[in-house]
Amino acid sequence: MPFIPHTPDETSAMLGAIGVRSIEDLFDEIPAKLRVDGLPGVPAGLSEAAITRLMRERAARNMPSLCFLGAGAYEHHIPAAVWEIATRGEFYSAYTPYQAEASQGTLQLIYEYQSMLAGLTGLDVSNASLYDGATAFAEACLMAVRSARGARSRRVLVPRYVNPVWRKVARALLAGQNVELVELAASAGRTELAALAALEGQDFAALAIPYPNFLGGFEPVDELTDWAHARGMLVIAACNPTALALLKPPGEWGAKGADIACGEGQPLGIPLGSGGPYFGFLACRQALVRQMPGRIVGGTVDVEGRPGFTLTLQAREQHIRRSKATSNICTNQGLMVTAATIYLSLLGSEGLRRVAAQCHANTRALVAALTGLGGISAPVTPYFHEAVLTLPRPVAPVLDQLAAAGILGGFDLSADFPELGHGLLVCATEVRTAEDIDTYRRVLAGVLGVAVAA
Amino acid sequence: MPFIPHTPDETSAMLGAIGVRSIEDLFDEIPAKLRVDGLPGVPAGLSEAAITRLMRERAARNMPSLCFLGAGAYEHHIPAAVWEIATRGEFYSAYTPYQAEASQGTLQLIYEYQSMLAGLTGLDVSNASLYDGATAFAEACLMAVRSARGARSRRVLVPRYVNPVWRKVARALLAGQNVELVELAASAGRTELAALAALEGQDFAALAIPYPNFLGGFEPVDELTDWAHARGMLVIAACNPTALALLKPPGEWGAKGADIACGEGQPLGIPLGSGGPYFGFLACRQALVRQMPGRIVGGTVDVEGRPGFTLTLQAREQHIRRSKATSNICTNQGLMVTAATIYLSLLGSEGLRRVAAQCHANTRALVAALTGLGGISAPVTPYFHEAVLTLPRPVAPVLDQLAAAGILGGFDLSADFPELGHGLLVCATEVRTAEDIDTYRRVLAGVLGVAVAA
Amino acid sequence: MREPLIFDQGRPGRRAPSQAPGIAGPTDDLPAGLLRRAPPPLPEVSELQVVRHFTRLSQLNFSIDTHFYPLGSCTMKYNPRASNKLAMLPGFLDRHPLEPEGHAQGYLECLFDLQEMLKAVTGMSGVSLTPMAGAQGEFAGVAMIRAYHVARGDAGRTQIIVPDAAHGTNPATATMCGCDVVEIPTGPDGDVDVDALRKVVGPQTAGIMLTNPSTLGAFERRIAEIADVVHGAGGLLYYDGANLNAILGRALPAAMGFDVVHINLHKTFSTPHGGGGPGAGIVAVTERLEPFLPIPIVGRRDGQYRWLAESDRPQSIGRLSGFMGNAGILLRAYVYMRLLGAEGMRRVSGFATLNANYLMKRLAAAGFTPAFPQRRASHEFIITLKDIARDTGVTAMDFAKALLDKGFHAPTTYFPLLVPECLLIEPTESEARQDLDAFAQALIDIRDLALRDAAEVKRAPLTTPVRRLDDVRAAKQLDLTWQSRASDRPNPTASPN
Amino acid sequence: MREPLIFDQGRPGRRAPSQAPGIAGPTDDLPAGLLRRAPPPLPEVSELQVVRHFTRLSQLNFSIDTHFYPLGSCTMKYNPRASNKLAMLPGFLDRHPLEPEGHAQGYLECLFDLQEMLKAVTGMSGVSLTPMAGAQGEFAGVAMIRAYHVARGDAGRTQIIVPDAAHGTNPATATMCGCDVVEIPTGPDGDVDVDALRKVVGPQTAGIMLTNPSTLGAFERRIAEIADVVHGAGGLLYYDGANLNAILGRALPAAMGFDVVHINLHKTFSTPHGGGGPGAGIVAVTERLEPFLPIPIVGRRDGQYRWLAESDRPQSIGRLSGFMGNAGILLRAYVYMRLLGAEGMRRVSGFATLNANYLMKRLAAAGFTPAFPQRRASHEFIITLKDIARDTGVTAMDFAKALLDKGFHAPTTYFPLLVPECLLIEPTESEARQDLDAFAQALIDIRDLALRDAAEVKRAPLTTPVRRLDDVRAAKQLDLTWQSRASDRPNPTASPN
Ligand SMILES: Cc1ncc(COP(=O)(O)O)c(C=O)c1O
Numbered sequence A, B: 001m002p003f004i005p006h007t008p009d010e011t012s013a014m015l016g017a018i019g020v021r022s023i024e025d026l027f028d029e030i031p032a033k034l035r036v037d038g039l040p041g042v043p044a045g046l047s048e049a050a051i052t053r054l055m056r057e058r059a060a061r062n063m064p065s066l067c068f069l070g071a072g073a074y075e076h077h078i079p080a081a082v083w084e085i086a087t088r089g090e091f092y093s094a095y096t097p098y099q100a101e102a103s104q105g106t107l108q109l110i111y112e113y114q115s116m117l118a119g120l121t122g123l124d125v126s127n128a129s130l131y132d133g134a135t136a137f138a139e140a141c142l143m144a145v146r147s148a149r150g151a152r153s154r155r156v157l158v159p160r161y162v163n164p165v166w167r168k169v170a171r172a173l174l175a176g177q178n179v180e181l182v183e184l185a186a187s188a189g190r191t192e193l194a195a196l197a198a199l200e201g202q203d204f205a206a207l208a209i210p211y212p213n214f215l216g217g218f219e220p221v222d223e224l225t226d227w228a229h230a231r232g233m234l235v236i237a238a239c240n241p242t243a244l245a246l247l248k249p250p251g252e253w254g255a256k257g258a259d260i261a262c263g264e265g266q267p268l269g270i271p272l273g274s275g276g277p278y279f280g281f282l283a284c285r286q287a288l289v290r291q292m293p294g295r296i297v298g299g300t301v302d303v304e305g306r307p308g309f310t311l312t313l314q315a316r317e318q319h320i321r322r323s324k325a326t327s328n329i330c331t332n333q334g335l336m337v338t339a340a341t342i343y344l345s346l347l348g349s350e351g352l353r354r355v356a357a358q359c360h361a362n363t364r365a366l367v368a369a370l371t372g373l374g375g376i377s378a379p380v381t382p383y384f385h386e387a388v389l390t391l392p393r394p395v396a397p398v399l400d401q402l403a404a405a406g407i408l409g410g411f412d413l414s415a416d417f418p419e420l421g422h423g424l425l426v427c428a429t430e431v432r433t434a435e436d437i438d439t440y441r442r443v444l445a446g447v448l449g450v451a452v453a454a
Numbered sequence C, D: 001m002r003e004p005l006i007f008d009q010g011r012p013g014r015r016a017p018s019q020a021p022g023i024a025g026p027t028d029d030l031p032a033g034l035l036r037r038a039p040p041p042l043p044e045v046s047e048l049q050v051v052r053h054f055t056r057l058s059q060l061n062f063s064i065d066t067h068f069y070p071l072g073s074c075t076m077k078y079n080p081r082a083s084n085k086l087a088m089l090p091g092f093l094d095r096h097p098l099e100p101e102g103h104a105q106g107y108l109e110c111l112f113d114l115q116e117m118l119k120a121v122t123g124m125s126g127v128s129l130t131p132m133a134g135a136q137g138e139f140a141g142v143a144m145i146r147a148y149h150v151a152r153g154d155a156g157r158t159q160i161i162v163p164d165a166a167h168g169t170n171p172a173t174a175t176m177c178g179c180d181v182v183e184i185p186t187g188p189d190g191d192v193d194v195d196a197l198r199k200v201v202g203p204q205t206a207g208i209m210l211t212n213p214s215t216l217g218a219f220e221r222r223i224a225e226i227a228d229v230v231h232g233a234g235g236l237l238y239y240d241g242a243n244l245n246a247i248l249g250r251a252l253p254a255a256m257g258f259d260v261v262h263i264n265l266h267k268t269f270s271t272p273h274g275g276g277g278p279g280a281g282i283v284a285v286t287e288r289l290e291p292f293l294p295i296p297i298v299g300r301r302d303g304q305y306r307w308l309a310e311s312d313r314p315q316s317i318g319r320l321s322g323f324m325g326n327a328g329i330l331l332r333a334y335v336y337m338r339l340l341g342a343e344g345m346r347r348v349s350g351f352a353t354l355n356a357n358y359l360m361k362r363l364a365a366a367g368f369t370p371a372f373p374q375r376r377a378s379h380e381f382i383i384t385l386k387d388i389a390r391d392t393g394v395t396a397m398d399f400a401k402a403l404l405d406k407g408f409h410a411p412t413t414y415f416p417l418l419v420p421e422c423l424l425i426e427p428t429e430s431e432a433r434q435d436l437d438a439f440a441q442a443l444i445d446i447r448d449l450a451l452r453d454a455a456e457v458k459r460a461p462l463t464t465p466v467r468r469l470d471d472v473r474a475a476k477q478l479d480l481t482w483q484s485r486a487s488d489r490p491n492p493t494a495s496p497n
């Protein structure tokens, strides 16, 4: 009986103290016909040695590849210190800091995290995390609808090149509340300002702008922001946090800046991890803070006047406000935020800027190498850190052949964005080397039957 | 400049405070002709990302094998908790607990370790570790020579089937002090009591008995102990600590028990680790404690009478006694002892007994499986946890073929112990399964050209 | 000792240089108007400063690994270190989520096996692992209930019934799904008031959300009747599996009549709480809701594992995460479940229940008032301190703070809302009797001190890194970022930009 | 809060069952007389109890990761987490040491490269990685010196010269090697008294053991002259590399005239001190000592790495460990050295020296007395508190304890022995100026308090888990095991069984 400390003697003594004969007796309020004796579908327990061996065997079956795939999750260097510290028992096995005095470690860390995210996004306040980028995007839309002056509209305008999965998730999460996403037309990888004219007179609560967009391209953020603000809409920035080290923060877009920023926190020290856990971030202007979902930590003082930290603005949350809460979120992604805060501290602004710049430079080198093969073009420029290639033939079989050679060649865009032709989204983060890029070039040349110099 | 926090401003301010112009100036006491400008043999620094990739590639080149090799280092299950806790910064990055009040964690842990080792060996006291089993064996011999009444002799009697490397290490470490190891004759894998008669009249300071011996066999420990004690010799037990969960402890050998126990701590939660770091343990009777080398922790009280722990009996050690110290050892294997103490706590006496029993049962199953192939015999019985097989042909090429098939088949005894013929020392610890053993059987059958049922 | 903010430890230009590229690549092709003018205000610190700062911060926390943590409804049991270590094997950790299925068979096999075990422990026939916490599992469940009604052309069913003892996420979820919440009361014995339930069901009923045992720590004995009433009215039953630890291997939600269930893997299956997550809130359903399960789901064909997506499940409520939920948490739960096995799971509920009943008995014997003294405790129970609060002014909150000084994390306070001055105490199965006894003694000592010297209790905590904090000030004079402090504006709530 | 002994937390029969085989195999073939009668008295505890106990114990320590730790002569610099993580990769960690070389090329390549880098930083021509700590490196060095003389038929050279400032391991090593120790004094300027040296050298001289800079924190300026004297007398020079951090990349021991050097990798190359080890004390030698290096050594032939053993090195002093020294520590040092690179190594010595000189200057300016005020500090320096001790009775030990209360680990106290009431302070390069300033301020504050209220200083420490401990009692009433406490015999030093 793993993880149960009771000796037979203790068990009897405890049963005696309760006044029952057996543990079974403690379940006597469960109607007999509901009780079951065992769990036929569950195998017998394993020792830690046996499960260790099993998991190692299974992990070894997951073949490692040279990764040129991004599309929302990015392979960055993660300093060893990040997870060695984040998995310390005091962080790993604590829960939401309900007892502030016994949780100053987690609380101060979240306060520092909030400060870092506010700084990165150029906004005033941040929450303590949401589940992931996709749900943060959905929550940002809901928050905007709740916040929009007079809430005339439940529609959110979304450029075409938002992450298509995020759009699906948002649709699933917004459907119940009848919030609708309306697509804003685009061409050549970015929103056409001309398309806005057709929308005049229509009501929207908000405009959500990806930054960079799913294709790595740039929307005209300043113009879009001013256009939306002029029409009483809120502006949501859906951004890559690494990019924010280099790019103008949403808080500085246009004349007044975006109102809300959200995104996927994975690039900030979170392993690819087969898809999760990651975390979503959400920041906003001070004026909107009472519409923010999720935990928020604030500074205060104790009875002796010493500074300390505590959960605050809890009246927004489900445990207080119940059906009127800003969201149903309770458990969020605390440990991931712990890791991200350590990551951001280790990188600092200069380190993160270099990571961003090197990602970008590597992706440029990759684009140059692959378009150099001939027959491949890169239709979307400028781009940041991720780029579209148009191949001379269907993408899927090419990716299969690359995968067989141990290369994750990118994301096949043809299903989501057929207008791009045989579109392939590629990415080379700062961890890719010149040799890696050359390996890709040579293997792709082989797949496409192009002759290259070794 | 990794790991140096100074900003250029700080550096200048500090140089200014010192009153020099540059860092180079701080080295002005080094005669100019001794100064060098660079380190031509050292490559340029790498980022953590680059060294991570390099080390992963190199680690991946170290092929994993199914291990039936022991010979002094054993593959046991190590609970995940052991190293997750042992590598916590507070253990990992502290040093010898010179400031007791600021090191109660390490001190209490060592006190607990000493208690566990005393319990396992059946002796009164233990030190806080030596480098490894081989050096602990050498230190035990030196300690015995120092302790032997009147120190009539500087010779230590050693049965033939002590780990041959330990014997070499002891020879290297004892040579300077003119302490000599004298081999005690043996046959059929153990010391012959009859051989003792030939030694009557000779002087020895101690007799060092392996337990089990290098072949997995048992020496007649009770008889040898009594024989040695009757002749004024001290008795040293060189033991496998896992075995002590099952076997009579040295403190109970013969009429009076062994005087000193030593051994390799690796089986107690230390990874095979390509050979180290491991740790040596050393325990003894209370009367000998002042001849013990290495750190020792004792309980005491603070000024308020509260119990606490501190390094004690330091007058034995080099930093106080200098050339008269019991040993030159200073830094020992603290972190390994940390791991071993956690390991022993997790296993407990019942757990460690099961590990020992299962190792033994697996080795028996292995011996049965392999001798069942025909032409192979197991000449040394009884054995514990490791056994000698005699193959029908030279061992080395057989091991090479097994290795090519991913099996570490055991230790070739023919160089060290030619009297055993084509001797192969095999071991199947508790982590080997019935399928593993069958794999070995089938592959060996193939190598030897024997037909087996699939 | 206080730990300064990491920002205050920095110096302009200080870095941890190993962690970033030595030189940064060119960015000359980026539009100048899009470049950042000033670097983001991140800390400028050395690697040692970072390690030291966060190590020190960690030491300011109470946690399972350092303290008994009987936080009711949260199941703060031992988190095995093996789960962490094995989920972080490079073969799982370094995989891009969009890698081809052929590269990920080991990982997919774990998830598939996990799905099967979760069916076994719920009695349900379909599982989706994607929800990232209990609340998202609730969302998935209610959304499926809605989708089911809509698919049957019964779109008018928009009411979700919720008992007053329910966790806040239940009504909040109903709202997120666009439903209206109808609250029903708890009877004096701790069971739902079934008569009240009968009164509110009808053609507008989408379903009911229940935990069983409830957050009152008592098993809902009339569950079969409740199921009949709700099903009879055309509604479905949602099981909030936050309390599954109480009945694991003893009773199956499906057999109780539930149509859908979520399980907080971070509770019953002991994945870490991480200072506030991540968790996992997998959902399991009976056959009729299977088509609506959120995607992706792991399927198996010819011994190969594959993702089931939109095309396989056209009626799905859709995707709830960017990739595949909290994958690493699923792996941790998988390791834990395999370590326990079927027999171990039954023991979990057995000993969790033993610990709760033992502690309740001890406290009752010492004069404390269980909220439902006539009932068995499930894996948790409530004591109400209303008498002592009335007599001495020492509240549940004061008890909570005084417990911190005695080296115990406090139980859940003031939840469920219907029991005044309550402590919801969940010891979990992994705590030893001696620690329960010590905890009981601590409560007794605090109570005795309250009777002697109430003011002294109200001074607690005295030994924590800070003493009692001013929550009101935190909410009134918002100080949510370091930037707001650095600002020299008089009102710290003003935007620092 | 005090943490009870793990033994006292156990209960008979309690276990952590996942960690051992479910059933134990048969042992019926073992001779009955050899079986243990009673199980060994190990703790009987749960997995959670173990995790909690050792996590709590860890928190009672000061460490680099939590505190400034200027312990002179020990080089308590930041230990990169990357070194730990990469050395623990399964490909290194799970390898049996006797695996065939063909299976271990990646590991051997690391060690080979490490050997080459160590040659570069010492200027020597041969390296052996096998010694497991500085003291074992010293042993290897002196044993090689002895072997060299013996091989030349000059066996009468049995004296090892050691300055009075030497670390205790130096004379202890000489004794272990069967040599006699001849101590020579330090001159008033901190350099060795060369005249005294001249007097003691002769045909009996095996060699001299020196650290440079010495443990006094000063560079031995007359090192070339010393080398000439010793070499001229037929002896060899041993360099104790414990202080290599001071001159890394600035001066090479070989160029100074040394014949053999050990390096404490756990100091200069930042492998963890681990609460007392493991370390690594590699040795490097000039050509004439190469044949005597301890084995094994990593060689390379045709791009394949292999172990050099007895047959390759018949004159070797032999083996010093059961397998290959502290392999995992060697890997950690390798990672660290690759992270630094040549330029980083020079910066290490530069900034270590900057920090030491800055702190010495600050303290001198505040009225403290450096032991050698006219000298540059190397990477460390000494202050002597003899005046204040004389005036107030507050000793170096009192200062050390008072520093703990201020959140600093104490410097090394009372070493080297020749400076009265001394603190040997080594800040290392990884500490920031602000921490040096805070440390200086703490010393100033303690000094000021000592002048005002000596008794108050002598009460320190007040904030540590225990207050000042009774060392005399510890040595007199020996309490070395839990068993000795459990015993009801009046004398706790008596044998318990
Ligand atoms: C009864 C109950 N339901 C639902 C939840 C919500 O689960 P989660 O926090 O995982 O979203 C919780 C936990 O906090 C709970 O205790």
Ligand SMILES: Cc1ncc(COP(=O)(O)O)c(C=O)c1O
Residues within 6 Å of the ligand: B329, B330, B331, D073, D074, D133, D134, D135, D136, D167, D169, D170, D211, D215, D240, D242, D243, D264, D279, D280, D281
């Ligand atoms: C100057 C000096 N020499 C030798 C040693 C001994 O090294 P180790 O402790 O690694 O055996 C030390 C360290 O403690 C030292 O400081």
